[in-house]
Amino acid sequence: MFNRYRISLRVKVLLVVLGTALLTSGLFAVRINTLLNQRFASYLDQTIEQQNLRIVAIIQELYATYNSWPVVAEHFDTVAPLANVVVRVKNLNNQVVLDTTTGRMHTWMLRRGMMGRGMMRQTWNRSFAEYVAEGNLFTYPLIVEGRQVGTAEIAVLGALGRWRQEDLEYRETMREAVLYSSLVAGMLALVLSLAFARRISQPITELTRVAERLKSGNLSARARVKGADELATLAASINAMAERLDQAARLRKKFTADVAHELRTPVTTLKSYIEALQDGVLEPTPERFTELAEEIDRLSELISDLQMLTVVDSEQPVLQPAAVDLAAETKNLLARMTPMFTEKGVALSVTGATSGWVFGDRKLLLRAVTNLVSNALKYTEAGGTVKVDIQATSSELIITVSDTGQGIPEADLPYIFDRFYRADPSRARSTGGSGIGLALVKEIVEAHQGSIGVESQVNQGSTFRLVLPRYVS
Structure with a gap:
């Protein structure tokens, strides 16, 4: 039941990437819209404030000229830039001396189309107090020659409040632009998500296929993943493991x-x-x-x-470790093996330190050295030479076994320490052995925290370098 509804990796990657992209795009759009509203509101506040200050300046200028509120009211309707606002002026006795919602000013505004048709039907029966009740009231002191002569009250008209129709249209245009941009970004995110999901899932699907084939016993399966990223590196590792x-x-x-x-x-x-x-x-x-x-x-x-x-x-x-003078033991071993070299006509040269202590299993360590020397003798023809050099440093004992034999092909070098491997199949049986001698050397050396390496050239010979940690009493 679970496998029936299992979501593929490609779909998972697609959902994660696309979801992240859409969420980011959505949050970006919301943030842009919020900033747009804030900045637009600030802009309109400044616009309304500038308009109100112009009206206040006109009233102050008229009063400074005529020094009479009735005359100011008579001239105000011809010079004031009234648009979507009503104005009321009170003198210092708090008496209304100018009100654009009544009398000639109101008729003049209707005649010039400064109110919409809906506003016309409402304004005849609405007082200034009703406009104030809408909460869009601005109050300014009237200052003439350094003294206050009254107070101007300016209220925004209409159901739009402080948002004029052209302002709303501009804001809606900007919102539509943000919406369309978000939709385009979403479509682009979908396309890129599909491409990215395919780029990620295809190599993994290929690796899964190869792993399944390897699990089923098909060891010839190899992953075909191009590139230089981590997935390509993983594919190369799997191919190497399969090999x-x-x-x-x-x-x-x-x-x-x-x-x-x-x-x-x-x-x-x-x-x-x-x-x-x-x-x-x-x-x-x-x-x-x-x-x-x-x-x-x-x-x-x-x-x-x-x-x-x-x-x-x-x-x-199971080791039987003890302090072993492996340098001396090796020279004694080589002395016992000398007749074998003489019988085959191969020269044996022994150089280096006469003493070098290590801590380990004497029997196993001598078996490792024996295998190296026997292997060198086995693949060296009569007239050749096998050299054994022993060097003792402050921290390591190094035993180097070199021969002038047939050498090892470069392609075989990575495998010669593998069990059962013999680099010379055509002569494997004629030279004897089971193909586990060098593998045994490697196992013994590594069990003693040492290392073994080889350098070889075909028809020029091979050099094995055995390194073991020195024993410090």
């Missing part, structure tokens, strides 16, 4: 075949010899028993490698 998994799977299959062969060869040989001896086909000579012993040693070596790899591969490898 490693595919490589590991191929190595496991190959190892199974190799181990089967490695086990079958000595077992078959042993069986053949024993049957031949039983049947009297072969004589039980010392040479025959030597050949049988070699096959048994070959089988034992393979089993020993597998057992040791299992030991160091556990989450908490």
Whole structure:
């Protein structure tokens, strides 16, 4: 039921981006409209104030000229810029001396069209007090020659209050402009959101598809994501992981075949010899028993490698650590291996420190060195040289094993420490081994907080560099 209504990532991204864009656009429009109203109201307040001050100035000028309120009232209707306002003037005795809502002034305003038709029907029966009741009253003192001669009261006319029709029309035009701009911004946000959602979701969908194929066992699946952003980096990492998994799977299959062969060869040989001896086909000579012993040693070596790899591969490898003079132990080991080099015709050179202490499992550490040296001997032809150099610094013991053998192709270098990997498949069985010797070296060294590295060129040889932390008593 849940999967039926599951929202895809593309829709989620689209909703989030589009929702954010529309919300921002809406808030922006509301804010613009609010500021527009505030600024427009301020503008109208200033306009009305300027008009009122002009009316007050005319009244003051008329009174200064005629010094008579009746004369001021008689001339006021011909000079005052009355538009949507009514005026009442009181003298110092609080008596009304001028009122544009009654008498000639009112008739004059109607005649000149300063009131709308609706206002005409209402104004005949409305007093100044009724306009004041609307709350749009402005009061100004009348000052002539430095003394107050009265008070002017100015009220805004009509149902529009202080908003004139042309002002309202202008404000509505601005609101429509803001609305249309918001709609255009919303449409643009929709288009950009669709593009952005597709840009984000498409690589993730591709990565999900590849992950599902990998989970189902299709290790050849690869993600096709272009670009240089984080998603492209993630795709490259997944592809690298898939490549490693595919490589590991191929190595496991190959190892199974190799181990089967490695086990079958000595077992078959042993069986053949024993049957031949039983049947009297072969004589039980010392040479025959030597050949049988070699096959048994070959089988034992393979089993020993597998057992040791299992030991160091556990989450908490069982080590028997102690202070070990690995430099001296290595030189003793090489002395014991010298006959093997002599027999094959390969020169062995040992240089460097005669003493260098580390803390670790002596048996495992010597096995790591043995594997490196044996590997160098195995791939070096007669007449070649294997060099072992030991350097002891204040913090590290460095053992370098170099040979003049066939070298390792550059494409194989990243994998030579992988289990079951052998860089020379065509000669894998002829050179012996199971392909886990270098993997075992890496596991042992890392279990002792060390590191192992390699440099190699085809037909020029290889150099392995083993680094372990020094032991400080």
